[in-house]
Amino acid sequence: MQRNVHPRLALRALACAAAACALLSGCINLAPAYETPASPVPQALPSAGAATAAPLNATDLSWRDFFVDPRLQGVVELALANNRDLRVAALNIERARAQYGIARAGLFPTLDAGAGGSRSRTPGGVSTSGEARYATQYSADLGLTAYELDLFGRVRNLGEAALQSYFETEENRRSTQISLVASVATAWLQLAADEQRLELARSTLDSQRKSFDLIQRSHALGSQSGLALAQSQSTVDAARADAAAFDSLVEQDRNALALLVGATPPAELLPTTATADAAQLLVPPAGLSSNVLQQRPDVRAAEHALRASNADIGAARAAFFPRIALTASAGTASSTLSGLFASGSKAWSFAPSISVPIFDGGANRSNLQVAEAQQKIQLATYEKTVQTAFREVADALAERRTLAERLDAQRSLLGATSRSFELSQALFKSGASSFLDVLDAQRAYYAAQQTLIGLQLTEQTNRLTIYKSLGGGWSEGAEKNG
Structure with a gap:
């Protein structure tokens, strides 16, 4: 229907319609009430045994404070600025933010302003008067198009699902950064260890060559x-093979580090030989609650995904109920452009519509079943994420519990093999022992040195693992620089 009304009344009617939309939207929410799932892991984290350092809170300690070697800090900072995986994660956040904006826009009316004009000619042969007729019309209006009254929360739950997906993406970005920081540090430490092994292999090769001569x-x-000559030659060849193998490993380590960093790190930031403590040692106090795992970004992301699936159920339930849409417009119409805004040219229209689902072949029910199944999947995923986090911490603490003893035993073994090698050389020079005894002692001494380097690397990477598994590696300052 269309009729002329006073312009103030028309605009008032349109404003009232928009206000009614806002008041009626979201009256009922059919989504299940959300409750944080019970933790499927023990209440306390395992003990790390005798503490060797003061306990620190990993989530409050930024990576800059955790790493004590300035070269390692510089490499991590480069990686946060250049790593492509982290860039993709940041761009995913922007996309999720835009998707949430699209979903949220459905909560508000869409107002469009338009203006148009038309001119037509009717031939005299089809005109009732027998003469050609010309018709001209101009119009300008402000309209509300097919706005859905969200009485049952369908649009609002879709917006909530998009919001939780956005939060999930943010947490995934944080998780990516933590993994990147740990991976860069591990690669840097691996390079340092392999360079030490290469140096050891080369020094052993020099010693073997002197013995062979x-x-x-x-x-x-x-x-x-x-x-004896053949045995000495075999040790030289074995040392040559080891030196070549470690030389190749060092180059591969540098390539791996460059890929993680996203650029070739400057030489001054690379490790030279074995580094002392490159990172702090975190020892969780005995009886620490496993609730600290809730601060891990991957656990938080899984919970946001669970919340989003909860909202999807509400949207699927709302599909069983009627959907009311409003279309309205207010404006002016005239046969002349000069009379477009003259008195008596005002016009308005109001066209509400209602859609009631009667038969859809079971599509709505199936959509609800899909949403409910997805919610159960996300619940299981959340519980598995918490369990995985608990195991990562437990495994790292179990390794930490024996590392000190293993290192002490290996250092003692290294001292014993060193003395054995020296004594075998002395006995060989005096003629009281064969050269085979010297070779055996030298191999044992070399193996003990290589094992100690590996154990020292394990101890350093264990610090990284504990820090990462407790949710460390993220800070606002890191985000700004990343």
Whole structure:
């Protein structure tokens, strides 16, 4: 229907319609009441045994404070600025924010302003008067198009699901940053250890070559057998192979670090040989509540996904109820452009509509079943994420519990093999022992040195694992610089 009304009345009617939309929207929420699931892990984290450092809160400690080596700090900062995976995670946040904006826009009316004009000619042969007729019309209006009254919370729950998805993406970005920081530090420490192994292999090769030269001269004089010469040659070749292998590993470590950083790190930021404590040691106090795992970004992301699936159920339930849409407009119409805003040219229209689901072949019910199944999937995923987090912490603490003893035993073993090697050399020079005893002692000494380097790397990476598994590695300052 269309009729002329006073312009103030028309605008007032449109304003009232918009106000009614806002008041009626979201009267009922059919989503299940959300409750944080019970934790499926023990209430307390395992003990790390005797504490060797003051306990610190990983979630309150930024990566800059955790890493004590300035070179490692510089490499991590480069990675946060250049790593492509972190860039993708940040762009995903922007996309999720925009998607939430789209979903939230459905809560508000859409007002459109338009203006138009038309001119038509009717031939005299079809005109009732027998003469050609010309018709002209101009119009200008402000309209509300198909706005849904969200009486049962369908649009609001869709917006809530989009909001929780946005929060989930933010947490995923934080989780990506924590993983990146830990991966860069691990790669940096691995490079340091392999460079130490390479240096050890090269020094061992030099020592083996000197021994081989001595045996070769002795063999030429007849004081050493061909067996001793062959055995000495085998140790030289084995040392050469080790040195070449570690040289290749060092290059691969540098390539891996460059990929994580997203650029080639400057030489001054690379480790030279073995580094002392590159990161602080965090020891959770005995009886620490496992609720600290709720601060991990991956656990928080899983909970946001669970909340989003909860809201999807509400949207699916609302599909069973009627949907009311409003279309209205107010404006002016005239046959002349000069009379477009003259008195008596005002017009308005109001066209509400209601859609009641009667038969859809079971589509709505199936959509609800999908939403409910997805909610159960997200619940199981959340519980599995918490369990995985607990295991990561428990495994790291279990390794920490024995590391001090293993390192102490390995250092003692290294001292014993060193003395054994020295004694075997002395006995060989005095003629009281064969060169085979020297070779065996040297191999044991070399293996003990390599094992100690590996254990020291394990101890350093264990610090990283505890820090990461407790949710450390994120801070607002890190976000700004990242």
